[in-house]
Amino acid sequence: MEETLNIDKKYVENSLKQKINVLKDNRFLMDEVFIPISKALKIDVDEVIEIFLKKLDFTSCYELHAYAEQARMGCLGRKVDIDLGLCWLCDFFGLIKKEEADLIRKKVVELHVLHKKPYEEALEEGRKLIIKLLREE
């Protein structure tokens, strides 16, 4: 009985170690998920990883990378909306059409994520497009 309990305990410990390794060894997850979240919440990055480990099962940890790719594009798009004032110009004042805003947001995200342009430079491209539209050039 005791032996079975020990085997169970060892299994849990090994499983936890595996989960920690899966998450810690992934540079993309560190750079794109854990570090940004630790900065946003102003808590230690190790605590962020612990929270993910506590909340996610093993399969979800393996799938995290795929989710993170989606999240990176999605959350960056929302940041672009704020940084370029698209939230105001498109959604609330209707000075830019929704389709135009979608294209501009996509362009900035792609320039940064796919073409590795620094965020500020990608943003500047989006800014130019918006100003052109507003000036009706």
Added chain:
Amino acid sequence: MEETLNIDKKYVENSLKQKINVLKDNRFLMDEVFIPISKALKIDVDEVIEIFLKKLDFTSCYELHAYAEQARMGCLGRKVDIDLGLCWLCDFFGLIKKEEADLIRKKVVELHVLHKKPYEEALEEGRKLIIKLLREE
């Protein structure tokens, strides 16, 4: 005929002046709409006002204040999502429930807009709530 044209021209000029005054005299619109947009787009605030004037009719200019109140709350909420990492934690990784994220976002926006707490301090309140939830305290 010429006189009629002159009257028309004068009418247009007066109408434009009225629109400019409506927009320029409104401190709320200046602080909450035109100045933030001019900063986001890195163009002169006078050009932002001109763009609004060009795109909006007289009635819309009068209604702008009401739209701006909505926009202020809406766009601020989206900024809170980014600044607190709620976009990641809730929408993509599901570590925070949607209802919880909605309450936290609302709390931060209200603290800042209604209770005039500086944005960083309001954000700090939201941050504490998120950490409490993640730590399951």
